[in-house]
């Protein structure tokens with residue numbers, strides 16, 4: 001049989017090392033799906049319930065493997081569904097290729113069914129490279145360029161393939177004017193700053209008496225190097241959300257997360273430092289970094305576009321985190337005064353006790369912090385944890401104590417709801433031998449994560465390790481927004497917008513052949529986690545949590561406190577419970593060791 005363009009696409013992807021594609025079919029892309037079938041498993045197709053979920057999976061697959069993520073969808077609605085997941089990849093700098101179908105070349109421009117201007121639609125999200133194929137001899141360089149640009153630029157690219165083109169016989173480009181003869185392959189460079197610039201950076205860091213470090217996703221592969229540099233400088237280190245596992249949380253000088261979902265010691269360290277060393281992070285909120293002029297700064301990032309963006313740095317280094325820190329280390333003088341680091345460690349130690357106090361506060365019925373607090377010591381070695389956007393991201397950011405060798409991620413830059421389950425599915429396709437745990441709010445569950453449990457039911461038997469758990473925080477509320485409205489806007493809870501139906505998530509799990517566990521007793525949480533982790537199949541652990549426990553930022557400004565006060569003065573429908581919840585949380589942070597009034 002002659003090779004079709006579809007066959008060639010599959011063959012070329014295989015030559016590039018692609019072994020898994022996440023997606024959903026349709027007649028706009030049938031020519032490639034036929035080719036996938038004919039290729040007999042050379043590339044595994046993973047069927048999601050929705051194209052957006054397939055794009056989240058491709059993004060997460062890239063995050064958890066370091067390889068290209070690939071997603072595929074049909075023309076029109078299928079391609080449009082991909083877009084949010086593609087933005088997730090783009091904002092978190094993940095290499096993802098989207099392959100989408102299109103109506104036949106002969107129909108384009110004809111207001112044809114399912115015809116939308118896909119290159120125009122994809123222009124922003126896949127702006128680094130988006131092309132619609134028109135000729136068989138063009139397809140080779142479209143694939144080669146789309147993949148190389150995605151990998152080289154750590155970004156999203158897209159190829160649009162009209163369905164009649166996919167069915168045509170493939171032709172290699174003839175040796176003629178107006179043709180391209182591209183090839184396969186890409187190896188990322190070792191990126192290292194010049195020695196002079198490293199010395200300038202070292203001078204600043206050596207001058208520092210109180211060095212604060214901030215590491216992000218770019219430092220995930222540089223754990224040893226970050227530790228070595230921090231030890232040499234006597235520094236403390238905070239972690240941006242996507243760099244949550246860059247450092248284990250049992251090191252005393254690791255202050256944990258930073259930002260709205262961050263910790264008090266991170267906040268204090270940034271306010272008191274005289275020097276800032278930022279590595280591989282695009283952490284967005286400048287108000288959590290030192291005040292301008294307070295600290296001298298050095299930043300290391302692979303991408304020049306991320307340098308000196310949130311804080312005006314004295315030295316901006318373009319480089320790979322591990323290599324650059326390794327090259328910097330011999331230029332750094334050991335810090336002789338242990339005082340700064342001791343202070344950070346003491347504050348961090350107190351903070352962990354505060355978190356425990358907060359987690360153990362009584363609630364109605366279960367304190368959501370305690371759900372994560374109880375999970376923390378039970379995290380299995382090598383676990384991959386994902387979180388959705390919502391109040392559980394606070395507990396994910398603050399309360400989990402990650403150890404070395406674990407992985408974790410969420411939709412960081414886009415902070416989209418609905419990513420935790422597809423991320424957790426992709427984690428299994430990336431590392432089938434590792435246990436996976438997803439933390440998800442009930443709103444995000446209803447939005448799309450619930451349907452994606454059907455994908456879990458379809459595939460879990462293929463996974464070497466069957467431990468796959470989604471923990472649902474059933475608070476019948478879009479709680480993160482409820483609290484944002486209260487604290488930042490001074491608005492009371494708006495039931496029409498915030499309240500969501502109570503759904504028996506654990507029973508849905510049972511209905512589709514997974515295990516369901518329900519917990520509404522804080523004293524049973526530990527046993528519930530143990531049961532989930534010992535199960536012989538994927539589990540939905542549904543916990544009935546209290547929406548009146550505030551996901552408080554690490555510090556509350558006076559202005560916010562005043563707005564909060566005004567909210568309470570107006571009639572919030574949950575005034576009593578909320579006040580009690582907030583008071584308990586605040587009291588337990590001010591007076592660690594004391595329990596707030598119930």
Ligand SMILES: Cc1ncc(C[n+]2csc(CCOP(=O)(O)OP(=O)(O)O)c2C)c(N)n1
Nearest residue numbers: 390391416417441442443444477478479480
């Ligand atoms: C796609 C999308 N829509 C809306 C939002 C805004 N948003 C952020 S968190 C949140 C509420 C999430 O509710 P739920 O999943 O129930 O978690 P909870 O905060 O109640 O724990 C909303 C609406 C978003 N981040 N993403």
Ligand SMILES: [Mg+2]
Nearest residue numbers: 441442443477
């Ligand atoms: Mg909720």
